[in-house]
Amino acid sequence: MKLTGAKIFVESLKKQGIEVMFGYPGGVVLPIFDALYDSDIKFILTRHEQGAAHAADGYARATGKVGVCLATSGPGATNLLTGLATANMDSVPVVAFTGQVKTTLIGNDAFQEVDVIGLTRPISKHNYLVKDVKNLATVIKNAFHIASTGRPGVVVVDLPVDIQIQETDFHYPEKADIRGYKPTCKGHIGQIKKAVKLIAGSKKPVLYIGGGVIISGASEKLREFVEKTEIPVTMTLMGLGAFPGTHELSLGMLGMHGTAYANHAIQDSDLVIAVGARFDDRVTGKIDEFAPHAKIIHIDIDPCAISKNVKVDIPIVGDANCIMADMLKYVKRPEIAKWHKQIASWKKKFPLTYKKDSKLRPQYVVEEIYNLTKGKAIVTTEVGQNQMWAAQFYRCDVPRQFISSGGLGTMGYGLPAAIGAQIGCPKKTVFDIAGDGSIQMNIQELTTAVSNKLPVKVAILNNGCLGMVRQWQELFYKKRYSHTCLECSPDFVKLAEAYGAVGIRITKKQDVKKAIKHALKIEGPVLMDFKVEPEENVFPMVPAGQPINKMIGVLA
């Protein structure tokens, strides 16, 4: 039987097991929207295409499935870009479909034409322009395969409107077969044995865990590995939850706003075992002085990540889950009792804390959200101080619990990502920890939450400024607060109400618990406006270009 391109699109998604997609309509995607009208695929209409891309991303991070979004050509496609770049930087599997003008008009500066392939090349893992309806099913199959395997990422499929209308026979391929794409899975056993030997002889080893562990589902194996070896674990922002933050061997996050004990442990260690992490500059600080006494084992699926930033002694390319499984077979416990003592003394001397007085401090808000959700909520964040406080004080214990834009640092990510996460995990409590700046970047998505009856909770840590930038101005630009004070912000409570959500304002420390409890009881979306201390800073902090043990603001 012959089907139109639009029908093939819908049937292919069904074969692919897609239950939900996020998007926004427009002229050149009308045939697809018409086909969606009769389909069971749940379509979430966001209020901005950027919201659709972030929601697809949040859905993917929370569930481990591929997120799907759809937008029209021209401005629809360009509005997606920030969301796609965000997802791709953090290796999130997203397939984005964009409408395109008729094949015969491509290159003519037609109405709402942009070069989607050109625009998305540097921010995607791969992209396709479908020029023949006969290839459509195969392209979709390949797109999902590429997005979800190896180091996952974004795949863009650009669909000219005439392709959506033309008919052809529909066969959905069983398997994707792409000759130029064969991601490695198993690690080299010789390398693994070398690594195990190094571990057994180490005196001060540290595991440095990134998002790759979560993506590959290696958390269980990692835990077994740690229980067997008793090697302490530090995580990147993307790795939070890969290993329980409340475990006694957890050192929390490392890097620019990491814990003092994680950073000291790295700098003092004789062996760093990096798994699914990429030695980002926010983690390493001054690169030539990163872990100066340590040998480095680097496990990563992406050969490009190896020896890109630091020289690695034992690289192991492959899937973290496979490799950890193989390592477990051979690994022996090193003699590190002295090292544990040293770490315990750092933990005691430099705890992660803040000033506990009667003022309403943002860290306290995060701590109470943690307590009242029993540490079990899915936490999304915006970007800035709110993001760092969420990372520091919401101690995630399970993978896919902490959802944040790490690589790109996209303000406006948290709310739409929370919507995506809530759709993927309807039974969970989802909290977006936000700043008063960031939340205004995609505030329109409150409507999406209201209209889909999604009980997402937004906690605005309202400091009246673009806090993280202000912090840098305070510390490095003589308190010259150039354009970082948000003197004029909307009344967030009224705004929430105008959107049909519930708004709560909290101005005193003693009202925090009550407000959060109340919010958790409400079945719909709630926007909480916490008027926190305006000049609170995120500490510890490693100033840019310093080694990570040169921290400022460590409270002893």
Added chain:
Amino acid sequence: MRKTISVLVENHFGVLTHVAGLFSARGFNIDSLAVGETEDPTISRMTIVAEGDEKTLEQVKKQLNRLIDIIKVIDLTGEDFVDRELVLVKVKIGNKNRSEILQISDTFQAKIDDVKKEMVVIEVTGDQNKIKSFIEIMKPFGITEIVRTGRIAMGRK
């Protein structure tokens, strides 16, 4: 250092931009790039000559491997390979130097393509060194235009 990389790619549109984008995003200048179909019409071969430090070039090679449409990346640098380039050189010519130019061309086994009253187009093929010395020798006569195909290379193994 200078690297010669031979890349087998899917023979369809868009691949060239992907490859070129990779180099440009890292601030690399491609010295020369030649593309053509292989014995299998669904596969093209790109021969890329690029200059850069070892570490960055290593990274570019890995990044090339990561591209979906790239089937194979072969680094010919340091291997035993044949390389050729075809160059068209337009040289000013007059009665005084006509025979000299023709004679030099002959030694280089270059072909005279088109002789006008005051111009001659010479076609020369060869490896890097040969092309370089030919151009050096022709310079004093007055070269007005050079068109090069870019280097192609093949491993001897």
